[in-house]
Amino acid sequence: MMWTFGVLRCLDEAFMQEKETNLLGGEKKSKPKQHRFYRNTKKNTTQNTAKAEMAAEEIKKESKKEATKKKPSAPKKKEKRVEEKQPKRTKSEANIQNTKPKKAEKGKKTGKSSKMPIRIAFLGGLNEVGKNMTLYEYNGDMFLVDCGLAFPDPDLLGVDLVLPDFTYVERNVDRIKGIIVTHGHEDHIGGLAYLLKTANIPVYSTKLTIGLIEGKLKEHHLLSSAKLNVVKPGDTVNLGAFSVELIHVNHSIPDAIALCIRCKGGTIVQTGDFKIDMTPIDGDQIDLNRLAQIGSEGVTCLLSDSTNAERPGFTPSERLVGKSFDNLFRQAGNRRIIVATFASNIHRVQQIIDTASALGRKVALSGRSLENVVSVAKELGYIHVPDGLLVSIETVNKYPADQMVIVTTGSQGEPMSALTRMAFSDHRRVAVGPTDYIIISATPIPGNEKTVGRVVDELLKLGAEVIYERMYEVHVSGHACQEELKMILNLVKPKYFIPVHGEQKHLQKHGLLAQSMGIDKKNIVIADNGIQVEMTDKSIRIAGNVPSGKVYVDGAGVGDVGSVVLRERKRLSEDGIVIVSASVDAQSGYIVSGPEIITRGFVYAKEADELILEAKNIAARAIEGKLLRSPDLVAAKTKVRDDVGRFVADKTRRSPMIVPIIMEV
Template sequence: MEQPEEEPAKSTQKPASKSRSGSKSGKKTSSAKQQSGKEEKTAQTAAPKSEKRRGRPRKKSVAEESQPVVPAPVQVSAPAQPAARKSGRRTRQKEDALASVRIIPLGGLGEIGKNMTVIETPQDIVIIDCGLAFPDDDMPGIDLVIPDFSYVVQNRDKVRGIFLTHGHEDHIGGLSYLLKELNIPVYAARLTIGLVEGKLKEAGNLKTAKLNIIKAGDTIRCGSISVEAIAVNHSIPDACAFAIFTPAGTLVHTGDFKIDYTPVDGQMIDLARFGELGRHGVLALMSDSTNAERPGMTPSERRVGEAFEMLFNKAGDRRIIVASFSSNVHRIQQIINVAVRHGRKIVVSGRSMENVTAKAMELGYLKAPKDAVLDVDHMKGIPDEKMVVITTGSQGEPMSALTRMARGEHRKLSVTSHDFIIISANPIPGNEKLVGKVINDLMKLGADVIYESSMGIHVSGHACREEIRTILGLTKPRFFIPVHGEYKHLAKNRDLAREMGIQDDRIMVAENGQVIELTAESMKSVTSVVSGAVMVDGSGIGDVGSIVLRDRRMLSEEGLIIAVATIDSKTGAILAGPDVVSRGFVYVRESEELLVGARQVCRQALAAAGNGQGGREWSNLKQAVRDQLGSYLFNKTKRRPIILPIIQEV
């Protein structure tokens, strides 16, 4: 999906954390000056003590070799203690049994997008993600939708920080709006922070943001809550799951994930850590549900590279144009690799594609030979057979580069019969018509368009049933909460948990705003908080509600009638009008009889209302015109336009 234009900004700060392998914390990654205070001290203290990690040892980095070992997080149930400590152990076990933690989803359940989850203990709150969603067809004029985070604003004194699973818009797109309300520490991996910096720069709050780079294995203590990042595979580098350690027990949030045994960047999902957490005891698992309907496993991203190799050979001497998600850095890397092998230069088109590519290359997540990647302003003179264009527009977005090419409106690129176009993405539900129109328009221009997923040109970044089954088997959670998906996805994930032997009373398919309270032995829904969709329209945030949307839909579907009249303030006599103006309702020249009748109805309504008990109150006059004119027009046309009476007194 398209991202706002950004200038790459260097992130020179390092995490305030300790990794479970023992690496000490570096400097705080913040573009703001250091601020003192209780909240910041609490959010950045060292990781909790725990048992040493079991299992096959992981090879340490050079930095880790020189650092002391920090034990892994505490178990859900306390380990056995010597007999002399029985009393203390019983007290601690009793406290653990009484401890509770709340999980409050504010977005991402029963929908695709605007993912946001609150984890709350009596003393502290941490947030997982703050994303956006794109508007539905019944939201005319709306640019994007973000979660209603009024609950965390109301509890600002408890909020210790926000943790981002990865850099996709549905997980970070609402962050700039949240930080305008709450300037809390942000913790995320390096590429995610790089993408966040660009969004905050455009929003104007980068300088004050408290951005902290973390890596897989790091644990951040936020008061009574500690959060550990765990490496997972997804369609963007640096994706993380989180283990959240609370007095009540350990929660695991998978984020968006898949299991890729041959990842493009060589970074494997840390299945061993999931298994270790399971052996220690996981109170609740929150798992990605996007592909819970699909059997088997999601294919490796490398399969797409093999398909590109075949298609580049098929293209021959034609120019190749590939449309993909701008954030799919692994996909872009594979396109670059194949293009270089075929002796082609890579041209990047589309603002978000240019921004993400520049940032990923700056941070080392994309690699290409010197001068192999160009922007559209420097492609002059490169022959078609030596060029590959990587562009936005895989979802048919109206202002994307590929859509503008299809309409013949791109300032630098014109599609011809000598173009071989690959759309390397499946349409997101709801975008099928947009994508279909772009494909039709490209084909009308003579281009050869490859878009079938059966060609192997796209694989999902989300886990299918066997991968979810693997995580369930490793973590062995006491309770299970499906997240990230429409209701049908959540329900299928619930069914999968049942198959794995988790009892119905230990599974909860929740809704946004539902407050789920967990103890060591129970899970229940206790109340609900304000949640929902906050619509962003231009610079307006939340000022468009259901009534405004209803009026916009009526305007778009039924049109507008304006009734204008001038009356004498003393006598109530009509001095001018009434005139009736139609916009989007009927064609005036062909509906003169209807409009003459409408004027007569307005005149009668004004006369009757002016002589009634209410006198000549403007509100009474306007309502009378609105009611009687509305009835007349519906009887004649069976349509209900918006009626706007304008009455002046002189």
């Protein structure tokens, strides 16, 4: 559907205002400034809001004009099922239609007068970053949206990944008709392999997302049994009482979708992760026209991405990063270029490849996740690489510095990532030095600032020049800012609103934005993980709770690490361990050997002879004092733990873990 010039003019003015000013290579700034799209917020907020609303109205008018073009005499056709041959990864297409749902009759709203409520249970993704998972229920039927993971906080020692709690899903697995995945980021697909081990639910998503899911299932030896279905924007997936229409949106990974969820109880729109990019790298703009049409038909509830709800203005286009790359690559001169970015940001990688090709440089990839994503994207046609441009990381040293670009993982300072290993001179093939020009094309995720800063410092010590977002425009977000969020609210016009995908501050700010767009405060729900929201056409409320929480993955173990284990690990990491061992006579209770004391991470034994000797004496008195009265080894161990622990804490102001080992002979 073509947009009118008026719509484009409104959006272009709002989005690209000042875009060509102060770009890289222009006038030097005397000090770092806030991103230009976020400056002068107070001055421009009213103007931008007006433009967003004007654009939304133009889109709605265009949608209505388009709808009137249909011939009234044309006979109604029954919806046809998809008959075209799907890619080999498609297992079943029985529930997929490639026709859009019939428009509501004039004057009627969807979800008219239904006593049966729609229920939405949030199993992850609220008040946190990651492990997104939402469960919809109506008339006994259920389906899931997304199944992601989160990465552990630094205090979760030894934990590799964090998953949602699948208890409620497993309890209702016979009622769950499928999982629809909105896009291929880890926080939306990373938990699927763990869920499908116990609940083989059909999975529906777009081609690239399914390709990335396949790679994960292959690692877990689940690919052959998985029920994977490739769908595309415009398709409708029928899941029991629900029909779910897929709508194209822009994000930092291709093939992202929003969902229009219909049942007899009403219509719900879930945006997924999105931004409004008028100049996307792949040329496919977000389908605002379809969202406007759905809004005109009547929407019961909107669930919308809240990640950037605190940021005013619009999110800049991904193309701006490409312009920065062109300037920076030229500034690099005869130095080798190393670019760190998110492995899943395929459009970013494409721009790096295009710029390197234009300047006659080869490209090498460093990092397993990056190599896997690029391989899948190439196979499916989402990345285009000129013949001979990509070379193996094993051969980078065969090329002159001015002919090489290395794309690497590690933009968040991950301990085992390729960039971190380069920074600490631990990379097998890349030795960083003064001839390297390093671009970190990402913003540190909240909480990662220190680790990223440490990596930057180490790279600078090695003599490399390091470029990052505060200096140049080498990263833009994949999430919508305030004016885009307002535009979606204005287009969809929901009766109820639930902000999702963000921390508490993001959810609350998004709720306030919704109020500013005319949604009644009582119709806005700020939910949390484990909350079940219930809605009808007359009301929305928090109906109760469902099992939720965090399941920790530690190596091959899933869920076997709990709070007690984590507390012990934290204590060990901070104060160390003291092991007290002794052998006692089983008949008399007298000590026949020991006590011996071994410490790790507590004090260096040779420098604490007096402390260790006194601890031995205390342990001996505790053991014999208990066993001479009663042959109770458990009581004796408890006495040793208490007495030695009290003594050590008094002398050192530390609380190491005390482990008594008493053996009878």
